[in-house]
Amino acid sequence: MREFDVACLTPVEPMSGKEILALREREGVSQGIFARALNVRPKLVSEWERGEKKPSGPSLKLLSLVKAHGLVAII
Template sequence: MSNKYRSRASAVIHKSMKDFERIGLVDKKTMRDFDRMCLTPIEAMPPEKIVAIREREDVSQAVFAFYLNVTPSLVSKWERGEKKPQGASLKLLNLVDKKGLDLVA
């Protein structure tokens, strides 16, 4: 089972719903709503947690930034709480938290 689903049952049901959407039995809005219910939510990442993840992975801000495809300056701002990670960066941070940097390497 992929970690993106809340449970194995959610993964199976989600696949069926995607099939229904593909053949026109479920519209896009319903599918988006269903995705929100089925998929594991992406958690906000406070500065302390970002620092803890980076330190756990034993990398510098520059190396961490390289793996996340952002600038070292942005990582520094996240860690100081000046900016909050969003979008793809936040998703990657959640993945790195769960699976480690080897996942994105």
Template sequence: MAKARYKSDASEAIHSAASGLYRAKVIDKKTMREYDDLCIEEAPEFSAKQIASIRKTVNVSQGVFAVYLNTTVSTVRQWEQGNKKPSGIAARMLQLVQKNGLTIFG
């Protein structure tokens, strides 16, 4: 599982403590989800223009970009046209490509 991105160092410490309580069965799953919501940073949102810019920056076609992101050409096209938004994991992948390029896959 990928490492969570916390809102702050304090949030990470609080979440870690809550995770220990959850594993010890002191708090239930619903409460743990509340700690997740409070402590873990949400996936970023990208506009259609930003997605197209990220793809063009790494100099690949929609088809190649789709392969790297484990999605379809149709989905990439819909993102770039603004008809669809990337989900959590796809948004995180876009965030990584934006920051590191395609080298993260190699």
């Protein structure tokens, strides 16, 4: 653990609705399946994709992991 530092962490940057939609489509899943993998409501995924709401906290971290490593990284 002494070798573990910030450089080992997946960077977390804000994501636009278009980026989230593209990410979900890249993974080939519906909003419902994507929501279930992220442990959020399908309506929230829809709101993110339309730009009505922005992901933050744990959801944004999970989206960053999916972006970097694919959906399989979180399920």
